[in-house]
Amino acid sequence: MLKVFVDAAAGWNRQVKPRQGGRSAWWRGGAAFILLVTALTGCIPSSDAPPGPNRAADLANLELSEGALSPAFGPDELNYTVSVGSNTASITITPTLADARATVKINNQSATSGQPFGPINLELGTNPPITILVDGPGISKTYTIVVTRAPNADLEKLELSAGVLEPAFDPNKTTYEVKTGFTTPDTMVTAAVADDTSSLTINGTAVNSGQPFGPITLSVGSSNLILIRVTAANGVTKDYQVTVLRTGTTNLATLSASATAIAFNANTFTYNVSTGFTTDQTTITATPVDDTASVTVNLQGPVLGGGTYGPFPLALGPNTFTIVVTSPTVASKTYTVTITRQPPSTNANLSNLTVNPPGGTVTGFNPGNLGPYTVTVASDQTSVTVAGFLEDQKARLTINNVPANSGQGISVTLASPAPSSTPVNVTVVSESGNVQTYGLIINRAAPASSNANLLSLAVSPGQLQPDFSPGTTNYNASVASDVIGIIFTAAPQDGGATMTISLNNGSPSQLAAGQNFIVQPLQVGNNSVRIRVTAPAGNTKDYITTVNRATPPSTNALLQTLTVNPPSSSNLIAAGVFTYNVTVPFSVTSTTITAVPQVNPGATVTFIYQSSTQTGSPFQVTGLVEGLNTVTVRVTAPAGNTQDYTVRITRETASGNNNLSNLVVSAGTLNPNNVPFNPSITSYTVSVPNTTASTTVTASLQEPTTATMTLSVNNGTPSNLQHNVPSSSIALAVGDTKLDIVVRAQNGTLKTYTVTVTRAAALSSNNNLSALSVSAGTLNPNNVPFNPSITSYTVSVPNTTASTTVTASLQEPTTATMTLSVNNGTPSNLQHNVPSSSIALAVGDTKLDIVVRAQNGTLKTYTVTVTRNP
Structure with missing residues (x-):
């Protein structure tokens, strides 16, 4: 058994798994690695191997381009963590091998000892472990590094619609100031986060990154604080603060005086106005644009937001008022109003004097001439209106002791009867008390004659109807159609009267007594000629003659x-x-x-x-x-x-069009299948199955308004056939039925279209076989000659027979079909008198079903059971 010696530092755990080629698991904390030990040629396979660890798979050093390894690097420390800032989007790793014979891979990609590997892209948050695999002679070792990229709570953009940030925006600077003028009442704030996973609020309201927020109302002064808070995905927050200073203004919005009008303009600071002698005091009203500003008028005040000041007494001559506007944020402004109170006027003149009627200025009037002035009016005038116009509107005016305003007419009654004279006094008192009286004498003339009668009236050509009489004012006269003018002659009874003459209410012309006046042009039909007599007294009288010009015969032949x-x-x-x-x-x-x-x-x-x-x-x-x-x-x-x-x-000439535009039958399809329809093809055939016992014909004419058509069946009596309307049902016998469609053109020419419909004979019901055999064994019963009514057979074959084929023959091979299924499996087609494919025979029974389908769809099944002996 191969013995392995491992120097395990304190804190490492080890699990050895027997019979796994010396495989041991080592771990520290939650990280684990597998140590594979393979015996090398020449190694000592006993406990006599020299003591001490194998360092062939060690790293001598491990460096990162960003962040610090935790814990610090050691060759036996296999698991590390690294924290980097949110701006670190990638890192490189430089591994240095302890043994030159070893190789190194980072994330399964070959790396070079002592050379940077990467870059390795980093996502925000904790990234998947980076593996560093060192392969040395006879040993491997894997180091892991888990990199956590801190979420970003920075802004990448901050703008205000009002003013400019001071200092300029920097994601690392969090405090700003903006200055704006008084005329900016609000602002929009646009902020965008550097990290899309961060959220954003402005003054506590959630806002989408990059979207304008507002408007935010700005009060005058520096109390406009805007707080922008960025919250990173890990909950870390960062606050940006903008203080907006909206400066005030010391302009006035209004400035007025009760004593006189002021043409106020906010940018005009000095005013000189005047008022009359009778105005001995005034108030001053001043309102600032900025309601946080204060106003002082001649030391009255200051009053926040301004108001009305006074009353102030007005001395004769100039009176100066100083209006001072102050604000806590801008320099004060001073407006000056000088009101000059004028001394009393001595002007007692009239500028004009009028009498109506006759209307207008009194003839010869002069402001320096007190008169008296003379005005003559008509005898029937019983009153006039007198008006005086003051040179100085501060003066007072009376007409015959009746007070009046300048230009106001005062009615004066005239003495009666006419003729008569009426005196009028027009008195002016100046502001200082000077008095002037203008004199008028209104003369009423004697009455004038009111005789407006005619003495005579005649026309030529033609004749007045009725004859002229001074008391008759309406006459008729007639002229021929070719007369375009008529002569009128008239004279008034009063030699002082005047006359005018007009045609059809047109402009009047002066008519002298006894003058022959041609009235033209006369229109066809009635023409109205008016003679107006005006008496010396001004009253009038109209004499009207209707002249009828005959109508000429019309030349309109249209x-x-x-x-x-x-x-x-x-x-x-x-x-x-x-x-x-x-x-x-x-x-x-x-x-x-x-x-x-x-x-x-x-x-x-x-x-x-x-x-x-x-x-x-x-x-x-x-x-x-x-x-x-x-x-x-x-x-x-x-x-x-x-x-x-x-x-x-x-x-139009008669149409010779005897063509069809379409022809169809309800059963079957025309042959040739004439699409699009060709009217020159006149002979067609149709094949239908035996089940089709009838059909209809639908024919369409190229000239449906002029041509007609008939239908005959098998040369029988023709019947009318309507355009594009199906015929009556036509019975079809088995075999051919001839249909003739005869088209008659408007000019009588004929064309015959023939359709021969062939109905097929009835379907065969023959589903019998004529022969049946198998290639192995003999059918039982041994059906010779073949009897189609026997449908069940057996065959016995020795064990050595592993397969067979089936050959079946049909009595109706042209219409019937067959299928073969083995042991009720999927049927396959079986050809007439053709052996089937080889059929495998299992020991025991194999069932063969031959299903015959007649033309009419009826089925018959022949079954062969083949028994293969054990």
């Missing part, structure tokens, strides 16, 4: 509609087209033309066809010949001119 039915009742008329072509089928021998003129009633329609003429619509066109038939439609306008329309009717 058609409104034209139809030819058949083929259609649709209107053929197209503008500017006078010849129309229509086509009717051969079966149509007459048609109807209907024509309606555009001038209806009035125009007449005449039809000219062959030797016949007819006035009046509709017109029956009969005796249409094959080919072209021409009809002239003549329209005569009321004026006597004519227009001819030509209708060309083409009657």
Whole structure:
């Protein structure tokens, strides 16, 4: 027995398994290795071997590119652990052999002593053991290293939508500051983890890595703390902190004064405005943009968020207000408002003076001239409206002692009866008390004549109906159709009256007394001529004459509609087209033309066809010949001119198409199998089994609208056959049945398609054998001559006969078939009068079944039992 000496350091365990070639198991803690010991030629196979361990499979050193071995390396220390940081994605291992004869493999791949091996990729967490196998002369040793890569709790990205991180982002720096302006009310935070297995929260809310989070509201000041926490897969956390400083602003949002308007702009800091003498105090309202800012106005304040300050007294002249806005985060700003209170005005002038009616500025008005001014109005004017316009809006105004605003009209009643004069006083008192009174005299004129009657009225050509009378205002006159103008002559009773004349409510023209005035152009039909007389008093009177210009006869000789039915009742008329072509089928021998003129009633329609003429619509066109038939439609306008329309009717020639487009039978398939159908093939055959006792024929015409067809069976009486409709059932006798489909074209030509259907005779029921034999032994009974009614046989063969064949012959070899099964096994086909394949015979009985199937499917089984003697 081979003895092995192993120096085992303290703490190692050993188990030796007898009769396994010296195999021992060594382990320390949870790691184990197998020591294989093989006797070498020349080794001492006894306990006389020299003492001490075999170091041929030792490592002299073991180094890693990252991390430290635990425990420290020793040649007899076989199991190690190493911890590396999360950023270490791979390591290399450098093994150094103690014996130059040894070889080393790392993870079953050859390595070189003293040279780095790798890189070996590392996953996060604990990785599978790395094995280092050292093979020395007569001994092997395996070292293992388990590397744990720490999970990563770093960020690889951190950005804010507001401002820039200070300092710039570094995964190893965890504290940052961002400064942003007041106008940034919130921010979005985008953070991405360096390790996909880590999780992320922002201000306590779970966030997907790389996805924007927010918005996060930013208050003014440095109290905006954003905490980003990364939790690694092993539970280790790392916090990143961003402090966002949203600086304040010392701009004002609003600035106003109760004493006067201020055109405020946040970036304008100095204002100069004025107010009137009567305004002796003011308040100042100031609101900052930033509600954390404070406002002080002329030492009132500071008030957080601003407000209304005052009231402040206003002295005559400039009054200065200083508005100071302060903020805890930015420099203060000062706005200055100077309000100048004006002294009282001495201006007591009017800028304008109006009287309505007549309307507008008083003639000759001058602010420095107090008048009096004279205005004349009509005799029927009983009141006027007087308005004064102040040069200085701070002055006060009265009209005939009635207070009024600048530009406000005050009604003044005029003295009666006309003619008369009415005085008006317009008084202005300035802000300082100066007084000026403007004088007006309104003269009401004497009444004017109101006579608006005509003295005379005449027309030429034509005659007024009724005769003229001053009290009659409506007249009629008639002129021929070729008259385009008519002369009117008129004179008023009052020589101071004026006249205008207009045609069909058009623009009026002045008409002098006794003037011959041509009114034109006259439209066909009624024309309204208006003579308006205006009396000196302004009242008017209208004399209206309706002039009727006769209508000329129409020259319109065009058609409104034209139809030819058949083929259609649709209107053929197209503008500017006078010849129309229509086509009717051969079966149509007459048609109807209907024509309606555009001038209806009035125009007449005449039809000219062959030797016949007819006035009046509709017109029956009969005796249409094959080919072209021409009809002239003549329209005569009321004026006597004519227009001819030509209708060309083409009657189609008779079709000679006697072709089928398809032909099928319900039983069997046409031969030839004509797909796609060829109408030139007219003879077909069909074979059907004996069980098919009838069939139908379906034929389709190429010209189903003009052609017809009949069906005759075995040259019998023809019957009509409909297009694409199956015929009645046709009985089939055994043998041939002849079917003739005769197609008649529209022009009478015929074509015959013939289908011969052959029905097969009845199926044979013969399932008898005519002979049966085996190659080994003799059938019992020995059936000679063969009797097919005997179906059971036995055969006895000696033990030396290990196989046999079967030969069977059929009475109906052309229609019947056979199968052979051995001991009820799977049947195999058996050919007529042909020996079967060799059949192995076991000692004892072998059952052979020959099953015969007749043409009609009936079965008969012949059984041969072969007994092989022991």
